[in-house]
Amino acid sequence: MIRVRKAVVTEIASTRPGISEILVELEGEIQRAVSYDAVTGPVKVGDPVILNTTAVYKRLGTGGAHFVMANLSNTRLDVDQAGHIMKMRYSPCQVKTLAVEEPESPHYEVMQRTHRLDGAPVIIGTLHSMLAPAAAILRKLGQGRLRVAYLMTDGAALPLALSKLVFELKEKGLLQATVTCGHAFGGDYEAINVYTGLLACKAVARADVVIAAMGPGIVGSGSRYGFTGVEQGEIINAVNILGGRPVAIPRVSFADARERHKGISHHTRTALGSIALSKATVALPRLEPEKMELVLRQLEESGISRKHDVAVVGAEPVLDALEEYRVKVTTMGRGVQQDREFFLAAGAAGVYVAQDLTKNCP
Structure with missing residues (x-):
C-alpha cells in the first residue's frame, strides 16, 4: 500500500509558508520531493529523509514528486498547547489544529x-x-x-x-x-x-x-x-x-x-x-x-x-x-x-x- 525509501536532500529548490520543494538523491538519481515543513520540520541540504515514493513509482499525477514522511535530522518536534482537533486522524501524519469551533479558539x-x-x-x-x-x-x-x-x-x-x-x-x-x-x-x-x-x-x-x-x-x-x-x-x-x-x-x-x-x-x-x-x-x-x-x-x-x-x-x-x-x-x-x-x-x-x-x- 505504500512505497518507502530513504534519501538525502541535495538542494532546496523553493520555499513558501509551510512547504519546501526540494531535490533529493535517491537510489543514485536526483529526484523531486516535497517537504511540509509545518508537519515534518524545517529541511536543509544534507538532511537524511524518509520518502513516500508511491505515486511517482506508479506514474500517477499526484504532484509528480515524492513526499517527505520524516526528516531524520528532526527527531524531536513539539506543538503548541492550544487546540485539540486532529486532522488526518489516526494516521502517522495526524496534525493538531486549533479549530474555530473549539472553546480555546478566539473565534x-x-x-x-x-x-x-x-x-x-x-x-x-x-x-x-x-x-x-x-x-x-x-x-x-x-x-x-x-x-x-x-x-x-x-x-x-x-x-x-x-x-x-x-x-x-x-x-x-x-x-x-x-x-x-x-x-x-x-x-x-x-x-x-x-x-x-x-x-x-x-x-x-x-x-x-x-x-x-x-x-x-x-x-x-x-x-x-x-x-x-x-x-x-x-x-x-x-x-x-x-x-x-x-x-x-x-x-x-x-x-x-x-x-x-x-x-x-x-x-x-x-x-x-x-x-x-x-x-x-x-x-x-x-x-x-x-x-x-x-x-x-x-x-x-x-x-x-x-x-x-x-x-x-x-x-x-x-x-x-x-x-x-x-x-x-x-x-x-x-x-x-x-x-x-x-x-x-x-x-x-x-x-x-x-x-x-x-x-x-x-
Whole structure:
C-alpha cells in the first residue's frame, strides 16, 4: 500500500509558508520531493529523509514528486498547547489544529452565535483551477471592494500549502482569507466540517463572497459516482441548509479528448443533476451558437435546467482579468488558449455574483 525509501536532500529548490520543494538523491538519481515543513520540520541540504515514493513509482499525477514522511535530522518536534482537533486522524501524519469551533479558539464566541449565512453568495467549483478565474473577476468587477474567502475542502490535496495558486492569489490580493475544513489543513482558519467552514468564512473571515472547492488533485475513476467532485452537490445542499445562495460552476470544455467531458462534463451532470437535492444558480458563459446549443441541450437532458436556475452571462472579462493580474493557471495541463471555454465557465459564476452584489452600489 505504500512505497518507502530513504534519501538525502541535495538542494532546496523553493520555499513558501509551510512547504519546501526540494531535490533529493535517491537510489543514485536526483529526484523531486516535497517537504511540509509545518508537519515534518524545517529541511536543509544534507538532511537524511524518509520518502513516500508511491505515486511517482506508479506514474500517477499526484504532484509528480515524492513526499517527505520524516526528516531524520528532526527527531524531536513539539506543538503548541492550544487546540485539540486532529486532522488526518489516526494516521502517522495526524496534525493538531486549533479549530474555530473549539472553546480555546478566539473565534469560539462568534461561531457560537453564527448559525446562518444570511443570503451570502457561495461559488462552488469542482476543480482547484476554477478558483483563479472566479477570484480574478470578483476582484476586477468588484473594484477591490469585495472581500473573498476560499473554503478548501478535503476532496483532494489536504495541505493547503501545496497550492501555489492560493499563495499567488493571496499575494496579489485576489483572496483575503482561507479556511480549511474536514481533514484539509493549513488555512488561515481551521474548521471541522464544511458547515462550520462556511460559517467561519462569513463570521470569522468576514467574507462578502465565498469560493468553495477542493485543493489540487481531484480523484476520478471514469465512473458515474466515482470522483471526489460529487462534493459540489453536497456543498450546494449545505449552503441552502445554512441560508446562503449557492452559485455552481459547471465544468465545460471543448478541448478535452474524452467524450464524457465534452461540453458539460459528466462530473457536472452527476453533481448537479443527481447529488444536489436543492436549488442552485448555474452560471454559464455566453458561447458560440453551436457550442451553446450543445451545453443547453446537455443541461436539459441531465435535468439540471429543471432542478436549478440557469444564468447566462457575458464572461469575456474573465480572460481580461486573468491577464491583468498575471495569473497563470492551467487545467489538466491546458491553459486559457487551449481550453478557453473552461476558464470562461469557471469565471461566469464570479461575473454573476459580482454583478448582483454591485448593481446597487454607487
